Amino acid sequence: xxxxxxxxxxxxxxxxxxxxxxxxxxxxxxxxxxxxxxxxxxxxxxxxxxxxxxxxxxxxxxxxxxxxxxxxxxxxxxxxxxxxxxxxxxxxxxxxxxxxxxxxxxxxxxxxxxxxxxxxxxxxxxxxxxxxxxxxxxxxxxxxxxxxxxxxxxxxxxxxxxxxxxxxxxxxxxxxxxxxxxxxxxxxxxxxxxxxxxxxxxxxxxxxxxxxxxxxxxxxxxxxxx
Amino acid sequence: xxxxxxxxxxxxxxxxxxxxxxxxxxxxxxxxxxxxxxxxxxxxxxxxxxxxxxxxxxxxxxxxxxxxxxxxxxxx
Amino acid sequence: xxxxxxxxxxxxxxxxxxxxxxxxxxxxxxxxxxxxxxxxxxxxxxxxxxxxxxxxxxxxxxxxxxxxxxxxxxxxxxxxxxxxxxxxxxxxxxxxxxxxxxxxxxxxxxxxxxxxxxxxxxxxxxxxxxxxxxxxxxxxxxxxxxxxxxxxxxxxxxxxxxxxxxxxxxxxxxxxxxxxxxxxxxxxxxxxxxxxxxxxxxxxxxxxxxxxxxxxxxxx
Numbered sequence: 001x002x003x004x005x006x007x008x009x010x011x012x013x014x015x016x017x018x019x020x021x022x023x024x025x026x027x028x029x030x031x032x033x034x035x036x037x038x039x040x041x042x043x044x045x046x047x048x049x050x051x052x053x054x055x056x057x058x059x060x061x062x063x064x065x066x067x068x069x070x071x072x073x074x075x076x077x078x079x080x081x082x083x084x085x086x087x088x089x090x091x092x093x094x095x096x097x098x099x100x101x102x103x104x105x106x107x108x109x110x111x112x113x114x115x116x117x118x119x120x121x122x123x124x125x126x127x128x129x130x131x132x133x134x135x136x137x138x139x140x141x142x143x144x145x146x147x148x149x150x151x152x153x154x155x156x157x158x159x160x161x162x163x164x165x166x167x168x169x170x171x172x173x174x175x176x177x178x179x180x181x182x183x184x185x186x187x188x189x190x191x192x193x194x195x196x197x198x199x200x201x202x203x204x205x206x207x208x209x210x211x212x213x214x215x216x217x218x219x220x221x222x223x224x225x226x
Numbered sequence: 227x228x229x230x231x232x233x234x235x236x237x238x239x240x241x242x243x244x245x246x247x248x249x250x251x252x253x254x255x256x257x258x259x260x261x262x263x264x265x266x267x268x269x270x271x272x273x274x275x276x277x278x279x280x281x282x283x284x285x286x287x288x289x290x291x292x293x294x295x296x297x298x299x300x301x302x
Numbered sequence: 303x304x305x306x307x308x309x310x311x312x313x314x315x316x317x318x319x320x321x322x323x324x325x326x327x328x329x330x331x332x333x334x335x336x337x338x339x340x341x342x343x344x345x346x347x348x349x350x351x352x353x354x355x356x357x358x359x360x361x362x363x364x365x366x367x368x369x370x371x372x373x374x375x376x377x378x379x380x381x382x383x384x385x386x387x388x389x390x391x392x393x394x395x396x397x398x399x400x401x402x403x404x405x406x407x408x409x410x411x412x413x414x415x416x417x418x419x420x421x422x423x424x425x426x427x428x429x430x431x432x433x434x435x436x437x438x439x440x441x442x443x444x445x446x447x448x449x450x451x452x453x454x455x456x457x458x459x460x461x462x463x464x465x466x467x468x469x470x471x472x473x474x475x476x477x478x479x480x481x482x483x484x485x486x487x488x489x490x491x492x493x494x495x496x497x498x499x500x501x502x503x504x505x506x507x508x509x510x511x512x513x514x515x516x517x518x519x520x521x522x
Binding site for chain 3: 148151155159160161165168169172173175176179200208211212215219222223
């Protein structure tokens with residue numbers, strides 16, 4: 001399929017560009033670890049409170065660190081008119097979106113995978129009791145963040161105060177999604193499975209992922225053409 | 227609801243014991259809340275209308291200024 | 303438009319009269335009458351956001367600036383009405399629940415809705431070029447609407463502190479004469495909303511003219 005190949009080309013390009021300088025991923029990882037460290041001072045490390053706040057804490061870390069990666073996604077294309085070249089290229093904008101989104105997704109996921117064990121160590125929490133459900137929540141939540149973040153990265157690339165506008169616009173939009181991810185993560189980190197009442201959050205996560213992806217795919221063209 | 231009917235009742239009850247005083251307090255707070263609520267709602271709407279009026283005045287002035295600028299420019 | 307203004311004025315006076323001349327009070331006491339502001343403001347704001355969505359989509363499809371003007375006007379007025387909703391709700395909460403705020407689904411999503419529409423206005427300020435501003439604002443408005451269904455259905459989907467739906471469900475237990483007054487108030491609020499939007503629309507049109515004239519004036 002041509003579309004798949006185009007997506008892979010863009011994905012590979014972005015990842016290769018990132019791996020050469022490692023700017024975004026280093027900054028993102030460092031930021032994540034620093035936040036984890038600082039917040040560990042803010043909270044009394046008694047087990048119950050830690051487990052209660054774990055969901056919120058983890059996703060604050062993931063979202064802030066993720067914003068660093070997402071900002072770079074399109075900002076990286078600004079020098080040397082690479083952005084214009086990308087827009088002019090005979091690649092459907094949808095492929096451009098999916099390729100870039102997947103690249104950011106991989107990068108943010110990498111940061112999260114490293115941050116989780118560090119969280120476990122700093123806060124003395126055994127987080128892996130519901131490992132696979134937690135990974136699922138991580139994947140779903142991160143994809144939502146990435147989908148909407150990539151679109152808004154393109155939107156804000158030429159605005160003044162870009163670094164501030166991206167979080168300012170994206171975080172409120174993401175609140176329902178973040179709430180779901182936080183609730184589920186807190187539940188899973190404390191070792192309980194997702195049942196009964198809590199499945200509504202899972203449905204919310206999936207629903208928002210679908211909506212954000214669909215909207216971003218539809219509007220990517222508009223945003224790039226300006 | 228006839229508020230003026232409540233006054234003599236309240237005056238009478240003033241003389242009574244604690245639970246009734248508590249109830250009166252609750253009713254008063256309740257009513258105060260209602261008044262504050264109404265005031266807040268109106269104030270917000272009026273503030274916004276005021277903002278619109280101020281903006282209207284500002285853009286009217288700007289319009290006049292530009293029109294006169296263009297007229298002078300046209301004469302020259 | 304002045305007919306509408308007159309109508310709105312009449313209805314508003316009527317609504318003031320009606321609120322004070324109502325028979326029953328419910329268990330909550332007098333404070334319950336705040337519902338005549340709280341609910342109509344919410345309904346008006348939600349309708350406004352729907353109009354903003356449609357206007358944004360129409361702008362993206364047709365590229366006609368009148369839709370962009372409608373979107374910003376409706377959103378700005380909606381921000382004021384949503385503020386009325388939040389503040390009256392907060393006062394009501396203080397009297398009944400004893401707290402000014404609670405983080406349940408309905409309140410949180412309503413607050414987020416307000417923040418989103420404020421963000422819409424902030425985004426517009428950050429963009430100077432009219433076409434780009436209109437396009438990006440429209441895109442953002444479409445995304446912002448994703449919160450609105452959550453605001454509306456939050457009390458059905460989650461257990462909330464906020465009371466359950468009474469009006470649009472069959473199992474509502476709302477006395478008929480109160481319903482009539484509420485509908486009247488809703489009409490008054492909607493008219494007010496429409497009038498304010500029209501004023502704002504006219505201002506938007508004038509500001510666009512100013513932009514145009516300014517460019518002409520500097521060319522001369």
